[in-house]
Amino acid sequence: MAHECSSSLLGWARGGQNGPHAVERGALMDEEAARRPVGDAETRAANRAWWDAEAEDYYAEHGAFLGDSDFVWGPEGWTEAELGLLDLSPGLTVLEVGAGAAQCSRWLARHHEVSVVASDLAMGMLRTGATVSRESAGQVPSVPLVQCDGVSLPFGDDTLDRVFTAYGVIPFVADSAAVLREAHRVLRPGGRFVFSTSHPVRWAFPDDPGDRGLTATTSYFDRTPYVESVGGIVTYAEHHRTLGDLVRQVVAAGLVLTDLVEPEWPQRNTATWGGWSPLRGALLPGTAIVVTRKPGT
Numbered sequence: 391m392a393h394e395c396s397s398s399l400l401g402w403a404r405g406g407q408n409g410p411h412a413v414e415r416g417a418l419m420d421e422e423a424a425r426r427p428v429g430d431a432e433t434r435a436a437n438r439a440w441w442d443a444e445a446e447d448y449y450a451e452h453g454a455f456l457g458d459s460d461f462v463w464g465p466e467g468w469t470e471a472e473l474g475l476l477d478l479s480p481g482l483t484v485l486e487v488g489a490g491a492a493q494c495s496r497w498l499a500r501h502h503e504v505s506v507v508a509s510d511l512a513m514g515m516l517r518t519g520a521t522v523s524r525e526s527a528g529q530v531p532s533v534p535l536v537q538c539d540g541v542s543l544p545f546g547d548d549t550l551d552r553v554f555t556a557y558g559v560i561p562f563v564a565d566s567a568a569v570l571r572e573a574h575r576v577l578r579p580g581g582r583f584v585f586s587t588s589h590p591v592r593w594a595f596p597d598d599p600g601d602r603g604l605t606a607t608t609s610y611f612d613r614t615p616y617v618e619s620v621g622g623i624v625t626y627a628e629h630h631r632t633l634g635d636l637v638r639q640v641v642a643a644g645l646v647l648t649d650l651v652e653p654e655w656p657q658r659n660t661a662t663w664g665g666w667s668p669l670r671g672a673l674l675p676g677t678a679i680v681v682t683r684k685p686g687t
């Protein structure tokens with residue numbers, strides 16, 4: 391997540407979001423990166439096209455860190471094997487939303503006796519996932535891939551035991567409350583929705599892995615989205631909510647908040663990912679993992 395004009399095109403991919411928190415102009419005057427309002431439809435169209443186009447670059451840059459069939463919750467590098475946030479048991483049905491190339495789902499299929507489906511809005515990301523599956527056939531189980539929007543899932547009410555995403559969907563939709571309501575709808579009573587996202591406090595700081603990224607320059611309370619556009623057409627959008635906003639959305643969706651994990655930067659991780667780095671990780675939270683449950687048994 392570097393943050394200069396169009397830098398999220400280069401650095402986000404779990405690197406470019408969070409906005410530069412300052413308006414910067416690109417070399418071409420019609421390229422712009424700004425904090426400004428953007429609606430639901432424009433956000434969806436822009437992010438779908440952006441992730442379609444950026445899929446290969448994203449995995450060229452981050453594939454080694456993420457692994458073909460590993461389940462990493464965020465740039466800190468903590469895995470589901472270590473955190474156990476999904477509380478899995480044999481026979482469960484699991485849906486990954488905003489799955490990208492579905493490496494998390496492949497890890498689940500490999501290590502747990504669960505039925506797992508991976509979904510994403512962007513065909514480019516799913517295509518990358520299909521390529522990984524093809525190339526690792528025989529070593530890594532493939533998983534079904536479904537193209538769908540995280541706010542409108544093609545699954546019936548009360549049909550799934552777990553829904554999750556590692557950095558997918560939530561920051562990339564204008565209405566994250568709708569994602570939570572949809573997760574609540576498809577979950578069986580007692581099911582879990584777990585999602586990781588950039589820690590909201592990061593929006594107060596420049597998206598810079600070095601010293602510049604340690605001084606707050608924007609109000610944490612400013613919910614104005616980060617928007618990139620070319621010639622007035624929105625090409626990328628990311629939305630900010632405070633931690634309180636997220637908790638309020640969880641509660642409004644009818645889910646119960648069971649944990650809010652702020653993973654610390656482990657010493658073993660010397661990698662920089664966009665604005666995430668060991669320097670900042672030692673001082674500031676980079677990721678929030680929200681663990682929720684649908685009431686019932």
Ligand SMILES: C[S@@+](CC[C@H](N)C(=O)[O-])C[C@H]1O[C@@H](n2cnc3c(N)ncnc32)[C@H](O)[C@@H]1O
Binds near residue numbers: 541558
């Ligand atoms: C930062 S990537 C994370 C991908 C993957 N979870 C990972 O850990 O590598 C964000 C993903 O969210 C997806 N996404 C964005 N908006 C979405 C939406 N409305 N519904 C479903 N997926 C969406 C993007 O296509 C992209 O694959």
